Amino acid sequence: VVQLLVRLTAPPDRVGELVRALRVVMLPAQMERGCTSTQISADVERPEALCYREEWRTERDIDRQIRSDRFARLLGLMETASEPPILEFRFVSATRGLDYVAALRGRSDGADEKS
């Protein structure tokens, strides 16, 4: 799994506008093969601090996206941010769930085994 994370802070009066523009970038990604999730979120303390996320199955999947026009638009939106934006790719080598918690804590804490 490869995560794309963009942190960008909107000028306070333009949060809605930036969210709409990010959505235009995000929606076509959801149709692409290899895209496992997308999300636009905001820090609960600072609603103008937005996080844009995409997750892709493989490095090859995301490499193709980076070359797309859609991605150029995302880079353009980063330039409208009111603070220096951050863009990161994270290569995830392993994922674990509640089983990992159970292994470390034992199973006596009442945590449901949902994963």
Place this chain on the structure above:
Amino acid sequence: VVQLLVRLTAPPDRVGELVRALRVVMLPAQMERGCTSTQISADVERPEALCYREEWRTERDIDRQIRSDRFARLLGLMETASEPPILEFRFVSATRGLDYVAALRGRSDGADEKS
């Protein structure tokens, strides 16, 4: 880097209450050695869909946290969610920034090299 991600949906009238409870769990983490970031965010489409995140430098750092009382409280909060919550640990093997974009797209698209 190890990420902890908890997705939990608050009952609509209890979003503020859950955010405050998550903050109580989060703040002590920020004092711990090995904690590189924490965040509580909400989906911009669904403000009741909360994401709680912690990032730790090493597996050992997070293992200690999982055994803590603080973590037991987080597990307890998951049980108050109005939809089945998701808890995931993600082991990040590599991180890249705008240099990766530049390598794939060439440097002609005007993206600043900030990373």
